[in-house]
Amino acid sequence: MAKIYIRKVYENNKFSISFGTDEDVKDWKEQEKEWKKQDFSVADDSIELLCEFKNNNLDVLLQKINEEINNGTS
Numbered sequence: 001m002a003k004i005y006i007r008k009v010y011e012n013n014k015f016s017i018s019f020g021t022d023e024d025v026k027d028w029k030e031q032e033k034e035w036k037k038q039d040f041s042v043a044d045d046s047i048e049l050l051c052e053f054k055n056n057n058l059d060v061l062l063q064k065i066n067e068e069i070n071n072g073t074s
Contacts, residue, residue, distance in 0.1 A: 003021065004020070004050045028047055
């Protein structure tokens with residue numbers, strides 16, 4: 001079972017969205033620490049569990065990803 005996360009970063013007056021696993025979350029948190037050291041605001045940024053990938057539920061995963069993409073572009 002793998003956990004899939006969504007990361008939203010507010011930069012240049014818009015959100016950029018990326019998806020990743022537990023390993024990515026570690027990297028994202030390190031990057032966030034560096035941004036804080038550089039006095040960049042991370043107040044609007046977020047990392048959230050999107051869904052768990054198990055039992056071949058790729059359709060559920062893709063549906064959630066597409067929902068996030070569509071919500072971010074409207």
